[in-house]
Amino acid sequence: MKLKIFKFFTIIFFSLLIIFFSSSELVSEEFALGDETKSYYALDSDNKKIHFSKIDDIEFKDNSELIIFLGNSQTHGVNQFVKGNSNYVEILSKKYPNKNINAISIPNGSLTEFYMISTYLISNFDIKKIILPAFFDDTRESNIRTEIISFFDENNKFNFDDNIKLILSKNIIESENTISTQDLSEEFLNNFFEKNSFWKKRESLRAQVFTFLYKLRNTIFFITPSSKRYKIEEAYNQNINSLQSLINLCTLNNINLNIYIPPIRSDIEIPYDNLEYNDFKKKIEEIINVNKDFQYLNFEKIIPAKYWGMKSSTNLLKTKEYDFMHFNFQAHKILADSLQILLK
Amino acid sequence: MFFNSITFLIFLSIVCFFFWNVNKSFRVGFLVFSSCIFYGFWRWDFLLLILFSTVLDYTISILIDRNDDNNKRKIYLLISIITNLSLLAYFKYLYFIVDNINFAFGSNISLYEIILPFGISFYTFETISYTTDVYRRLIKPESNFLRYALFVTFFPKLVAGPIQRTKEFLDQVINPNKFSLDNLFKGLKRIIEGLFLKVVLADNLSAIVDDGFNINPDILSGVDVMTLSALFGFQIYFDFAGYSSIAIGCALLLGFKIPENFNYPYISKSFKEFWKRWHISLSSWIRDYLYLPLLGVKVLETTAKGGIGNKLDQKKGRNKNLILFITWAIMGLWHGANWTFILWGLIHATLIFIERIRTKYITFKTNTIINWVTVYIFSMLSWIPFRAENIENTLTMYSKLFDLGSFINLNLRENYYLIAFILTLLFLMLYNFRSYKLAKNKIGIFIIDVSKITLMVVLTYIFLRPIQQFIYFQF
Incomplete structure (x- = not known):
């Protein structure tokens, strides 16, 4: 029995020790970008925010004739960031102060998510133009993030196409009409415990556990950012359908839609299957060209190798890896120059 | 009340403290009262349903026992079974019955909203087994209503089992176990193991299983189908075995033994x-x-x-x-x-x-x-x-399993296959390398146990959130 008591207290002691000494500093998004890349959200010449990362945060300074740049972390990620750097959205906004330029960029944002966000924007604001990069990488995403689902759950008045309605119906959990005593007590207790830093750090610890598992997986199976990412049929079709819906929506509302193939580093082998990637580009061009007012551009090779960077290790071995997604400020300038054509 | 919540852990601590400190003669009543609170935290109104079922079977079992006429005994048993099953049919199967009638006869009967009371399938089976055993003369009916009420409502097993036989439970009520540190530690260990299975494994698997089963099945291949079925197989196992382990652990803290389920x-x-x-x-x-x-x-x-x-x-x-x-x-x-x-x-x-x-x-x-x-x-x-x-x-x-041409087309994210493979491997390893097999002496077992349970405690602390109901609550 003495051994059992000793065992009990040893477990308590070590558990407290581990939780107490675990770092609470981990922001999942910054981890995904890596140490070499920093998130930067564009400001206009009056230092007002014109670049948003969440649909709930969108608040345009001026609601007329909006030009919206959509994108993933390539838009807000600046590799080898130094003070004074910015991104292509800010560069363009400052260069064209008379144009109402704004941006929304979400990490790994899929075409489905951009279609949903665009639906919201078109229904609520005076949108003149939408500029959207089509990443092959993000056609592998079929999930819609919780914050977008709950946003559309609460604002459930949008007439999405059947494809999205089906996804939403599968994801929205119908809540019971009555609030149980348990709901009330959980809310009370959570609010009470949230004041305690020991309890509060659980969220960061959860992120650390997932990060560790992600790195462990990459280490065991030799997965790196250069590993081939193949097409996932269901997710791919869902995203292409969403793009088609976005084209229809813009045509119907007389909004100018422009789609470009984003830059990717060309000094090393790309992490896609060449055949699948070429098919993807062809497909995008084919569906965008149906509407003669819409433009398709290919920027995949515009950024020279020297402006790309590395990213910190995504495995447990601490080796630097190639970053295929994020480039430095000089490259943002080049991309801004290339995108100008769409603003004229 | 959900086991995977802070509310429950606080509730359990309070119940255990008072249970061992109140006068022995009040313990049964105290547990019935606590069990009602446990259930009422979800819905207070459905307590009446449990009360009805309890009173009915308590009364009928006494009538069956007192009667020597076999026909009458059979009638009493049938009344109990039919009433219990009718309640179950109304709350659980009415939608299904009406849907099938509508489908078969092209009718358009619609129903108002019927809420399925948590645990009805479980406590209905327990009460049916009780009256049946009394009818078979395998057991004598319980004359003390509170004791019988405790058998039906005992909160660790009320919502999703394990389904216990009356004799096994009531013997422990009549001859209660004394407080023991051994039971306390065993109980805590089972609760930690159960919470770990539920909040760390089952809940995290649930997200990918849900996404997987949301995919249009037309595009899946045979390997995808096998992978998804294995992932769900593990999810439901972790979920239900987790629940059962917590139930067994809670019962042990109160000095009761309820049967293993897995x-x-x-x-x-x-x-x-x-x-x-x-x-x-x-x-x-x-x-x-x-x-x-x-x-x-x-x-x-x-x-x-x-x-x-x-x-x-x-x-x-x-x-x-x-x-x-x-x-x-x-x-x-x-x-x-x-x-x-x-x-x-x-x-x-x-x-x-x-x-x-x-x-x-x-x-x-x-x-x-x-x-x-x-x-x-x-x-x-x-x-x-x-x-x-x-x-x-x-x-x-299922048809995809016979589509040999596209059997190995992979349409899920790579993680799905990896997780299914790793879980299978881990399951076999955990079975074959349980600590008593792995370590040759007490110190070895001590070190393995401490490391294993510490890891479970830390991960459970990190992941404890009542985000997902237990799967078996819906049954």
Whole structure:
């Protein structure tokens, strides 16, 4: 029995020790970008925010004739960031102060998510133009993030196409009409415990556990950012359908839609299957060209190798890896120059 | 109240403290009161339903016992069974019945909203087993209403079992165990293990399983279907075994022993063995109160142990195989009011039927690994109707297993295959390298146990959130 008591207290002691000494500093998004890349959200010449990362945060300074740049972390990620750097959205906004330029960029944002966000924007604001990069990488995403689902759950008045309605119906959990005593007590207790830093750090610890598992997986199976990412049929079709819906929506509302193939580093082998990637580009061009007012551009090779960077290790071995997604400020300038054509 | 919540952990601590500190004569009443609070935290109004069922079976069992006229005894038993099953049918199966009537006759009958009371399938089975055992004269009815009420409402097993037999439980109420540190530590260990299975493993698996089953089944390949079925197989195992472990742990803290429900089901080498290891208390209930009576076998003892046993082959004359299929269809239907659950039951009946034929004609010993692989693959595949949205999706998914041309096309994210593979491997490793097998001495066992449980405590602390109900709550 003495051994059992000793065992009990040893477990308590070590558990407290581990939780107490675990770092609470981990922001999942910054981890995904890596140490070499920093998130930067564009400001206009009056230092007002014109670049948003969440649909709930969108608040345009001026609601007329909006030009919206959509994108993933390539838009807000600046590799080898130094003070004074910015991104292509800010560069363009400052260069064209008379144009109402704004941006929304979400990490790994899929075409489905951009279609949903665009639906919201078109229904609520005076949108003149939408500029959207089509990443092959993000056609592998079929999930819609919780914050977008709950946003559309609460604002459930949008007439999405059947494809999205089906996804939403599968994801929205119908809540019971009555609030149980348990709901009330959980809310009370959570609010009470949230004041305690020991309890509060659980969220960061959860992120650390997932990060560790992600790195462990990459280490065991030799997965790196250069590993081939193949097409996932269901997710791919869902995203292409969403793009088609976005084209229809813009045509119907007389909004100018422009789609470009984003830059990717060309000094090393790309992490896609060449055949699948070429098919993807062809497909995008084919569906965008149906509407003669819409433009398709290919920027995949515009950024020279020297402006790309590395990213910190995504495995447990601490080796630097190639970053295929994020480039430095000089490259943002080049991309801004290339995108100008769409603003004229 | 959900086990995977802070509310429950606080509730449990308070109940345990007062239970061991109140006068012994108040303990039963205190536990009944606590159990009502436990249930009322979800819905207070449905406590009346439990009270009705409790009073009914308490009264009827006394009437059955006092009566020597066999016909009257039978009538009393039928009143109890029909009333209990009618309540179950109303709350659980009315939508299903009406949907099928509408489908068959083209009618358009609509229903108002009916809420399924948590735990109704479980406590209904317990009360039916009680009156049946009194009728069979296997037990004497309990004269103390509070004791019987505690048997029905005891909160650790109220919502999702394990389904316990009255005698096993009431013996412990009449001769209560004293407080022991041994039970306290064992109970805490079981609660930690259960919470770990639920909040760390099952809840995190649930996200990817839900996404996987949301995919249009038309584009899935055979390998995708096998992977998804294995992932769900693990999710439901972690979820339900986690729940059962917490229930057993809570009961131990209060000095009660309730039966085990799981014993490494996925290492089974036959389907008969699988059902001795999976949801043991339900399979033994089905055996004693449905299968054996239908076969015409007189049940002479009642225990929540063992699954489908050897007794099945004893009776001659009745069509064993037909009864097997009927029993399993009912068992499927018990899980949920949908044709998919009936199909799930029938699949298991078919697998057991094939196994019977195989053992009858193939007398030589078959390879253990081949047996395990066969049972593992088929038991996992059998979960598809349990999780798929409808029969159509189930059949589409099954058809993919025969589409050999595209069998290995991979349409899921790489993580799905990796997780299914790793979980299978880990399950086998955990079974084969349990700490007492791994370590040769007490210090070795101590170190392994401390590391294992510390890891579980830390991860449970990090992941504890009542974000997902237990799957079996909906049954």
